[in-house]
Amino acid sequence: MRWVHPTREAGVDPLTYASAVLLAADDNQFHPPSIGDFFPPALFFEGTAFEFTRINLAQVIATVVLVLVLLIGTRRLKVVPGRFQSVIELFFGFVREQVAYQVLGEKDGKRFLPILTTMFFGILFMNLTGIIPGINIAGTAVAGVPLMLALVAYVVFIYAGIRKHGGLRFLKNSLVPSGVPVYLVPIIALVELISTFIARPVSLFLRLLLNMIVGHMMLVLFFSATHFFLLSMNWLTPFAIGTFGLSFAFTLFETFVYVLQAYVFTILTAVYIQLAVAEEH
Template sequence: MTLSNLATILNLAASGDEGGFHPPSINEFFPAPIFEIGSIEFHRIHLVQIVAAAVLIILFLLAARRAKLVPGRGQNVAEMALDFVRVNIAEEILGHNARKYLPMLTTMFFAILAFNITGIIPFLNIAGTSKSSLPIVIALWTFLVYLSSGVKRFGVGGYLKNQLFPPGIPKFLYILITPIEMLQVFLFRPMTLALRLTANMVAGHLLLVLCFTATNFFLFHPSLGMKLLSPVGLTAGLAFTLFEILVAALQAYVFTLLSAVYISMAIEEEH
């Protein structure tokens, strides 16, 4: 964490000018491309996503290859993490159907966590999920799985009946309820999954950049009074870094949990 904060400050100090304070903007998420091939652009955030995915794959390959009957410290950590998803998300929500969807939910949880946590990794300093494209892809994965699972179990007609015509309410209310349910099933669920994840990662990154930009500005300001404010900005940056770690894990959990809930709603008789 200290290396991450130092790298951020040094980067800001090297790239900023002495003319004044420049707060972060949405342009943070649209940097100049590293290289271009025709109309295809490769940006820094793509590099961050590749690094996060590669590290995640390597860690799990190492844990799998070194698995022993009597687990060591590293294997214990890996098994505890896997059991967290299996017990607290898959089995808790899906019950006897958990095993079928466990690979998807496990992959989803750790992938989102890895992409989120890059926001505080030294020299990466931006979450791989802070641009909407990746959260949208993962949300569409959830959408396609719960839609196909419901159709496979009940057929197209049965699935639409279960989802769009909730039992236990007066039939005349369907004229109001059914359009709302249709929007919820086919639009709001995947859209809110993607937007929630993106918004949290964008907000976290902007807060960190704001704190460390302010630290840099106060530190190099000619006024002594302004210099004395530099530790305040640094303290706030450290606090928000810890908070960002919590948000990264929490958003991975919420996204995966809601995905399991939506699948459960699709394959159950009533919801």
């Protein structure tokens, strides 16, 4: 008697059979986070330049909610503010006092307050989509938004420096600090060129992007582990209590990180503007 593989007897390709078995068994497997989370399938316009994914949906939702919050919160301002107006004023006051005025002073702070406020609220609301059920990924977790914001900060501080000093003097102040010996000027100028005009925007971009990527992967790790332990239905199931507790704690921590990253990006932009408008470095 000769043993015949069931797939051959049924006329089924063995590779197709193996794939089906693996997919069926995959339901109770642990699914770790991967870089593929940041390349979700298209929801609309797949394969075109206008491809729309779940991350794009998160960005649109964050933008719409931000506009609505600001419109509702500032539409009917009262001398004695209600709770909602108080919260809005608290955040506006925070950016004005703790970022713009503290770093730039009142005069320059007023000039650049609109762009700094826009940055802070935009980053904050984009970040917060990372903990919203059903979306679960930050709008700043892909390169597009952090890169755009870094380029805006780059253009703003260069514009501020040129507007204040003129192009040649701004370059001199940026590349050659006062008191540098003549024989060190070429080396110092090269170092300042890299640190001022390359490292600043790159560091803004990478700091925001990588924090959002790591935060998302950690949240997915804890929640995936909870899901796996719950479905295991064996001695591993009690571990779900611990991983769920870690999930909740890390969600609170990530909320703090989201606010912190919005603040850090905004205050660094203000610092770069202040360095650009300063008389000497």
